[in-house]
Structure formats: structure tokens, C-alpha cells
Amino acid sequence: MIATLIKKELIRLLKDKGTVFWLILLPIFFIFIFGLIFQDRDYSFEVHYTDLDQSVASKQFIQSVSGIKGIDLKAETEIEDSKERIETGKIRTYFVIPQGFESDLKDEKSIKIDFFYDGTQNAGQVVEPVRAVLNSVVATYQDKKIEGFVKAQFPQDEALAKQVLTAPIELQMNEIQVKKVNTITTIIPGYTVMFSFFSIIILAQVFLKEHESGMLSRLLSTPMKRTQYLIGMWIPFVGMVLVQIAVLFGFGYLVYDLKLGDIPAIIVLSIALSFAVNALGLLITFLSKNENIAIAATQVIALGGAALGGLWFPIDLMPETVQKIAVFVPQYWAQKGYVDIFSRGAQLGDIIPSVIVLLSLAVVCFVGALASYKYYLKDAKH
Structure with missing residues (x-):
């Protein structure tokens, strides 16, 4: 029964033009524009x-x-x-x-x-x-x-x-060869992470639409268990974010020659990010009384987290106060993990802190969502 529900939701998401626009086309547009603006060149x-x-x-x-x-x-x-x-x-x-x-x-x-x-x-x-x-x-x-x-x-x-x-002090120059870093290694993961949070809007719209249309009540009148419904509806969104990440990184690889680095590390970090985003999405959805509140909350979290987390500007260039606040933002840890993989050759063991933070957020949000789930079901229209 869960497999059937997952299949149904995946088909619906793929047919929805808004999903492709918000999660694939729009971030590609931003990556392309900012890639042109900040393309690497010799500054003089x-x-x-x-x-x-x-x-x-x-x-x-x-x-x-x-x-x-x-x-x-x-x-x-x-x-x-x-x-x-x-x-x-x-x-x-x-x-x-x-x-x-x-x-x-x-x-x-x-x-x-x-x-x-x-x-x-x-x-x-x-x-x-x-x-x-x-x-x-x-x-x-x-x-x-x-x-x-x-x-x-x-x-x-x-x-x-x-x-x-003879000068009393001499500056000894020692060059250390590091993996090439360019603006693309920060722009692509930055906008990928930012737009992954916008998937919460689509998740909220789907769940609240079924909640308001009476579809949820009809589904729960069948032998389907409430946990089966929740998991069956949630898993497709986890997969959707993973596909989004794969497509955007693939675009960066093909168009901008993005050096992907350690693939297992990217996969693990992406799974942790997807879990965190969608668990947060469930919590926002179940706590929101309507779609407008869910969208507003998502925009505040997505854009505020992008600004504070270093998705738009390198965190090192921000004021010290902002840098201290950034560690409490999930976007910071996702961006840090990806940039370390792309620009510094980090492997799975090096990004464990980022993975732990994102999975911890996922667990906390999922527990909170489960606690709110009964109110979501209780208020469903018949």
C-alpha cells in the first residue's frame, strides 16, 4: 500500500509543471546569471x-x-x-x-x-x-x-x-598547492541548497490540498494506516530533492566543469540534506493552518537561512556576528559540506559534522511533525 502511494505521488510530482520550474529551471537560471556575473577572470x-x-x-x-x-x-x-x-x-x-x-x-x-x-x-x-x-x-x-x-x-x-x-625580518614565501577554487564551486551548491528548501512549499501545498479537499478523510476511511499514509506521501519528496540536487550538480559538471570530488560524500550529504528539508517541511505543514502561512514560513526560512548561511556570499566575508549565528542555520552546514567536497577534496569522514547536524535537525523536526500529525488529521475536512 505504501509503494502504491509513493508511485502515485511521484507521478503527480513529475506531471506538475510547477515542480520542474521551482526546483530545476529557476535554480538553473540563477546559477547561469550569477555564473556570468562572477565568472573567474584576472582582476586588475x-x-x-x-x-x-x-x-x-x-x-x-x-x-x-x-x-x-x-x-x-x-x-x-x-x-x-x-x-x-x-x-x-x-x-x-x-x-x-x-x-x-x-x-x-x-x-x-x-x-x-x-x-x-x-x-x-x-x-x-x-x-x-x-x-x-x-x-x-x-x-x-x-x-x-x-x-x-x-x-x-x-x-x-x-x-x-x-x-x-640586511633586513632584520624576512618574509619567507611558501606556496601550497590546493585544489582549484572558483566562484562556481560556491554558486552551484549555494543555489542548490537554497532551492531545496523551496520544495517545502510544494510539500505543504500537496498535504494541505488533500487536507482541505476531503481526500485525506476518504483515504483514512480505507484500511490504510495513518503512518502508511504519512510515509507514502513523504518519501517521494525526499526523492524529489535528491533528483533536484543530482540535476543541478550535473548541470554544473556539464556546463561549468564543476569538479564533483568524492561521490559517496556527496550522496550521504545530499541524503542528510533531503531528510532535514522534508522533515522541516512536514513540521511547518502540520503547524500551519493554511497554505499561505506555510508558504510565508518557508520563504522566511529559505531566504533568511540563505543570507545567514553563506549561500549568497562567502561566510568568511561576513561580519563576525553573522558568522557566529550561521552555525545555527542548516544551510550553513550543507553549504560548508559541499564546498569542502568541491574545492578542498573533502571525503566522507571530513563532512561528518555537517551530516550529523542535518540528520539531527531531521530527527527533531520529524518528532515534532509526528506530535502535530494528530491535529492535522483531526482537522481534516470530510
Whole structure:
């Protein structure tokens, strides 16, 4: 009897165009749009400048700046026009090499390079890296000046001069090869997890429709047990979310070359997520007096959890307070598990914490749903 009910619900879900739209087509649309917006590319900072000196030394300075990776220099001729463009937000940074740069450099005079920048708060992420680059280039000239002075003071003692010039602290660079990480490894699981929670709306609509139409009362008048009805109606939704996850990850694999990583880990985590989502869906459905309340509650949980759980933005970029709150959101644990699998090569043993949290939520919600089930049945229309 349970198998018959499961088959009936699966057929109904597959025929429902809304199911395909909400769980497959809409998330694919979001993945495609945000994949275009945040596609991986080499980022560079555009820096505008004017060289009033036009000397060998000034050109060497410009070459030193342009030789740094990520800096794209743009020559300008009009100083006031460039400053006005900063005021209007058309450019962010601009510096001016003064006339007499080379002669002052030879005479060891102090040289002032004017650096103009957008002072608005949201421009800081562009301004600060450029400021750091210019300071580092200026520092090399200072180092050369110090080196010349020290060697002049100790012309006969190279060892002492070398000792004085040796930096007391050296930054040792050690590159560690990790699995390639790109925006797709966060966008695809992020929107997959988010839209898996929207399946609760479909679950609520099906259960409440049978509750209000009298179908539930007619079914329960047959030899079917109440637990058989619950399980037979619930299992198809668990399978539906698993199919949704498989389709979206398959889309990512075929279109964006998503590196899936450990398949057993993905399967176990997906099952845990599906159980958690659908157990929560049952609880929301049985506690809701009508479909509108169930939909509203689902939207708050799905969108609020997506924002707090790092589905839209990497959790590391969020305020510390939000990061602390995120651990209480199921979306965070699902996203963390998937991202670890895709980007860091995590295997089943590495994602156990995520699985435990999701299954614990599933158990708590299912127990709560069972406790509310009798009221759902009691109020069913005949």
C-alpha cells in the first residue's frame, strides 16, 4: 500500500509543471546569471597617471609600477580633468609625477608624487591595494638611497655594509598547492541548497490540498494506516530533492566543469540534506493552518537561512556576528559540506559534522511533525 502511494505521488510530482520550474529551471537560471556575473577572470586595478617630467627616471618609475601584477596603468594629459573624473566616480585612482623628477632624484632632493583617490567608503577595496603598490615602489627608491649611503660610509668593509643593509625580518614565501577554487564551486551548491528548501512549499501545498479537499478523510476511511499514509506521501519528496540536487550538480559538471570530488560524500550529504528539508517541511505543514502561512514560513526560512548561511556570499566575508549565528542555520552546514567536497577534496569522514547536524535537525523536526500529525488529521475536512 505504501509503494502504491509513493508511485502515485511521484507521478503527480513529475506531471506538475510547477515542480520542474521551482526546483530545476529557476535554480538553473540563477546559477547561469550569477555564473556570468562572477565568472573567474584576472582582476586588475586601473590606475591613471600623468608624467610631467617625461624623463628616463620618470619612465623607469612608471615601468616599476606597471610591472606589478594586477596593475593596469592609463596615461592622462590633463590633471584637472582627471581630478574631476574622480569626483564624478568615473575613475578611482590617479597620480602625478612632478616636473623635475629626474633632476631632484639625482640631487637627492625630496620628491612629492601627488596621489589622488576616491574617498568614498565603497572605493576602499580599490584604493588601498593601489596605495600599497605605490608605497612599495617608493620604498625601493628609499632602499637604494640607504644602500648608497651605507656603502659610502663603509667603503672598505663590505661585510659590515651588508650586515647593516640586511633586513632584520624576512618574509619567507611558501606556496601550497590546493585544489582549484572558483566562484562556481560556491554558486552551484549555494543555489542548490537554497532551492531545496523551496520544495517545502510544494510539500505543504500537496498535504494541505488533500487536507482541505476531503481526500485525506476518504483515504483514512480505507484500511490504510495513518503512518502508511504519512510515509507514502513523504518519501517521494525526499526523492524529489535528491533528483533536484543530482540535476543541478550535473548541470554544473556539464556546463561549468564543476569538479564533483568524492561521490559517496556527496550522496550521504545530499541524503542528510533531503531528510532535514522534508522533515522541516512536514513540521511547518502540520503547524500551519493554511497554505499561505506555510508558504510565508518557508520563504522566511529559505531566504533568511540563505543570507545567514553563506549561500549568497562567502561566510568568511561576513561580519563576525553573522558568522557566529550561521552555525545555527542548516544551510550553513550543507553549504560548508559541499564546498569542502568541491574545492578542498573533502571525503566522507571530513563532512561528518555537517551530516550529523542535518540528520539531527531531521530527527527533531520529524518528532515534532509526528506530535502535530494528530491535529492535522483531526482537522481534516470530510
